[in-house]
Amino acid sequence: MLSPVITPVILSGGAGSRLWPLSTQSKPKQFHALVGTVTMFGQTLRRVAVDQAAQFGAPLVICGLSHLVQVTEELAREEIADATIVLEPKPRNTAPALAVAALIQAERDPEALMLVLPADHVIARPENLHKACLDACAAAIDGRIVTFAVTPTGPETGYGYIKSGHSLGPGVFAVEAFREKPDLATAATYLADGHYAWNAGIFFFKASTFLAELKAHAPEVLIAAREALVHSRREEGRIFLEETAFIQAPSISVDYAVMEPTDCAAVVPVDMGWNDVGSFLTLWDLAEKDADDNVSQGPIAMFDAQGCLARSEDVPVALIGVKDLVVIATAQGILVMHKDRAQDVRLAADAFRTKI
Structure with a gap:
């Protein structure tokens, strides 16, 4: 199907501590050119540039206050002038960050589609991710929270796994189960099963769907995010979240807050040359x-x-x-x-x- 406009949401909050001293709190790994000559942040921006098979709109970037200068420089380097930068006063993990992103998008269009991407991953074949977005559009529009999982290349013990269930359409499946990082023997059984893929932390959903699932499964996250946004300071494409409200949000990942308890999860396994460059x-x-x-x-x-x-x-x-x-x-x-x-x-x- 033809792609509606998709808002890229780029999460840039990690510290990359497994790559110390190259990656530090002041300059984490996404601001380094670890693979190739372009920083990982820059590669992520190029992955969701305007001229792609999937139609991407202006990006929404979520980062810490201390990284505002670096994010601004990355956007300028890629000649992106219409991005929205959301500044977290303190890190609270991915669920509060995505709650704020969905609330911002809902102000513009609650039925808009959002593609969530970490800023510090490698995707060698982005065209396969773009095709997966097109395959998943119908499911996302229908109210599914889609996760793009990575086709395993071996019994990796460092990743979580997602088991796919019944088909929801070409290449799209209901999620049967999330599995935490397994031992080697268990990982080998997952590969032999053929229905498991690595959890890459890439999500695709409507703003309204995600907010409804937050309200059902993690209301305290949604309340804190809404208060932080209501009392935020906005200037020139930047949103400074109000600290007192934002730190009331539990520090919890979107996997635990929404993806595991929801009945709306779907998965698209993708062979896209993905790597989180975790060591x-x-x-x-x-x-x-x-x-x-x-x-x-x-x-x-x-x-x-x-x-x-x-x-x-x-x-x-x-x-x-x-x-x-x-x-x-x-x-x-x-x-x-x-x-x-x-x-x-x-x-x-x-x-x-x-x-x-």
């Missing part, structure tokens, strides 16, 4: 490697090194006679670890949180 091991996997399987960026020299990832923003770094190491050097800190410990970077981020 340095993932970054090494995605990057182009030299003859010794090394990945380097910046003033790096390697001698008899194999399977390493090394990045430096300024200081010269040399790796000699080592294997499978990650070495990251920035003004915020230096990280040295074995690739097998990629999920433990949060230990360092937590240890130096007050210093970054």
